[in-house]
Amino acid sequence: MKDNRSVNRILAILELISKNPDGLTLGEIYRELDMPKATAYDFLQTLYKADAIYYKDPFRKTYVIGSKMYAIGSVYTKNSNFITTSAPLLKQFSDEYGCNAFATKRINGDKIVFVHVYQSPQSQIVSHVEVGLIYNSFSDNFVGECYAAFDKKIEGVVRIDESKKKDILNKGYVCELGGELNHVMNIAIPVYNFENRVVGVVAVSRLHTSMEDTQALAKQFKEVGKQISRRLGYLGDIL
Template identity: 80%
Template sequence: MKDNRSVNRILSILELISKHPDGLTLGEIYRTLDMPKATAYDFLQTLYKADAIYYKDPFRKTYVIGSKMYAIGSVYTKNSNFITTSAPLLKEFSDEHGCNSFVTKRIGNDKIVFVHTYQSPNSQIVSPMDVGTVYNSFLDTHIGRCYAAFDKKIQPSIKLNEEEVTEILNQGYVMELSGDLNHVVNIAIPIYNFENRCCGVVSYAALHTSAEDTNKLAKHFLEVGDLISRRLGYLGEYCDY
């Protein structure tokens, strides 16, 4: 079936605006998207009238995401089994260990979006990722490399070196140190569903203390991930094929 060009253009406008919390003008939007000015204006007016976007600055007429999109997003959050299953377990894990946790979904072969985040009040670090944050690379982050290693749908197009793949598959997770002093340890693991496929990646960020503590925490996190997958209907080693 042929893609509807108008729908694709509207989605591209919404995606672009969502990445700029301070807002974008008509000129910035149509030039960035290489779209005719009149076409962009018509789409923006339609979205504005539907409360999908609004003017953050009425004088400069800078557009930001509106209440309609937040309402739609909240329905997705409420109805998503992946989020509702993951969130309470990740909260319990994060509060126990004083860390921050994240739920992500893959969009096509080039984007990762954060659909749930939780920062424990006991955490000693601040993570900049909010719901709606988008990563545009699978190879530059621990979360992206986790998808590349475990998600069979993107493996043909996203290549990791064989040594890294072997290491990731053996340990079951991807680890990355971050921060100015490498003081934050980030762990990402795949989550599977009833179709026995990787339906997302969850991760946590914690203060890095020692390799021994990291290994213990990662082992516990793998147990949490396994429980999430089981609750989503994943059969794992019990499959008949």
């Protein structure tokens, strides 16, 4: 079936606006998307009237995502088995170990979106990650490396160093130091569903203390991944 060009353009506009929380003007949008000005204007006005976008700055007329898109996203959150299954287990783990927790999904083949974020009151770090944040690369972040190592659907498409991939597969998780001072330890693990495929990646971040602590934390976090996968109907073996 042939793609509908207008729908694709509207989705491109919404995706672009979602990546710019300070808002974008009409000129910035049609130039970035290489779209006729009149076409972009018509789409923006339609979206504006539907409350899908609104003016963050009425004087500059900068567009940001509106209440309609939030409502639609909320319905997805409620209906997603992955989110509803993982959220309480991530919260329980984070509160016990003083972590920030995240759940992500792969979209459009080559992007990663954060669909759930939780910061424990016991956490000693602040993670500047919000629901809806999109990563456009698999190679420059620990979550993307986890997908690249475990997700069979992108095997051969996303490049990852073979020795690094082997190490990740052997451990069953990805760990990476982050933060301006490399003071944050990030751990990511895959989650599988009843079709025996990677349905998402969950991750935690915590103040780094030692590699011994990291290995112990990762071992416990892998158990959380197993619980989520089992509840989603996965019957295979997880390292």
